[in-house]
Amino acid sequence: MLLDTxxxxxTDLRVSLTDRCNLRCTYCMPEEGLDWLKKTSLLTDDEIVRLVRIAVTRLGVTEVRFTGGEPLLRPGLVSIVARCAELEPRPDLSLTTNGIGLERVAPALRDAGLDRINVSLDTIDPEVFRRMTRRKRHDDVLRGLAAAREAGLAPVKVNTVLMRGVNEDEAPDLLEWAMENAYELRFIEQMPLDAQHGWKREGMVTAADILASLRTRHTLTDEGANERGSAPAERWLVDGGPYRVGVIGSVTRPFCHACDRTRLTADGQVRNCLFAREETDLRAALREEGSDDERVAELWRAAMWGKKAGSGLDDPSFLQPQRPMSAIGG
Known part of the structure; x- marks a missing residue:
């Protein structure tokens, strides 16, 4: 098992398949993009499947989420999902994507064994989308969402980040749009993981701000936020149900005490926390001549044993990770 002190x-593994992305969201990366990882440094499809197998069969992982960058840019995505779905015991398989290209591949992902999907969408206004992502792809995302719903990848969850002076006034509209389309909306506080290191706490739209905005139109009933365990989202019934909305307050309402995640970057580094500044190299162990699964598993166990009590966001000496979110994986 992957225990810490x-x-x-x-038990929840996040696997980044690539650091590349086809959007340039202002809270994530600069307009010109970033220096992408070299292809030779990326894990191969076989290496990804091997690491997932080690995690599932030797380390007690039961849930695997594929992330990026943008995971739909990974040519072998469908095959990776299918091979992981064949593992025994079979893990729960999910994907986080920006939705561009999802319209084409959603049925194939379902047939490969994908169980659930999260799509990132911060606005229902095409012009605001263009300003936030620096791309005119709003319609592509909407079509991708509809295709995922029609493929049966339910519940389709929508992840939304609100920013002051940009889209913070859209919370009630986004909720009503999500309910109309049978999507489960989850607001996420903006985190200090941007490549530009421009995040400032005082400029963040907090979980409390989001809930206050939603309550201007709707009655929210707490589903038991203090009993959420390792689930990142506090969930609320909207107007008595059946629809729900989630709020992930990673900064102001952290859930570190019950965190059950381990993270694997696209170049094979284990991170025991999203905000960690240290990594453990599993890629090198995989590529050593004669390396065996137990050697890799032991390195992974050691990496998780050293996990800190919390993210350190409340510490005045907190420093952002050197890698941005696009290179860490969601």
Missing amino acids: YGRTA
């Missing part, structure tokens, strides 16, 4: 067990 605080008694937590990691």
Whole structure:
């Protein structure tokens, strides 16, 4: 098992398939993009599947989420999903994507064994989308969402980040749009993981701000936020149900005490926390001549054993990770 010194067990694996992305969201990366990882440094499809197999069969992982960058840019995505779905015991398989290209591949992902999907969309206004992402792809995302719903990848979850002076006034409209389309909306506080290191706490739209905005039109009933365990989202019934909305307050309402995640970057580094500044190289172990699965598993266990009690966001000495979110994986 992937235990740490605080008694937590990691059963949820986040696997980044690429650091590349076809959007340039202002809270993530600069307009010109970033220096992408070299192809030779990326894990191969076989290496990804091997690491997932080690995690599932030797380390107690039960949930695997594929992320990026933008995972739909990974040519072998469908095959990776299919091969992971054949593992015993079979893990729960999910994907986080910006939705561009999802219209084409959603049925194939379902047939490969994908169980659930999250699509990032911060606005229902095409012009605001263009300003936030620096791309005119709003319609592509909407079509991708509809295709995922029609393919049966339910519940289709929509991840939204609100920014002051940009889209912070859209919270109620986004919720009503999501309910009309049978999507489950989850607001996420903006986190200090931008490549530009321009995040400032005082400029963040907080979970409290989001809930206050939603309550201008709707009644929210707490589903038991204090009992959410390792789930990142506090969930609320909207107007008595059945629809729900989630709020992930990673900064102001952290859930570190029950975190059950372990993270694998596209170049094969284990991160025991989203905000960690240290990594453990599994790629090198995989590529050593004669390397065996137990050697890799031991390195992974050691990496998780050293996990800190919390993210450190409340510490005045907090420093952002050197890698931005696009290179870490969501």
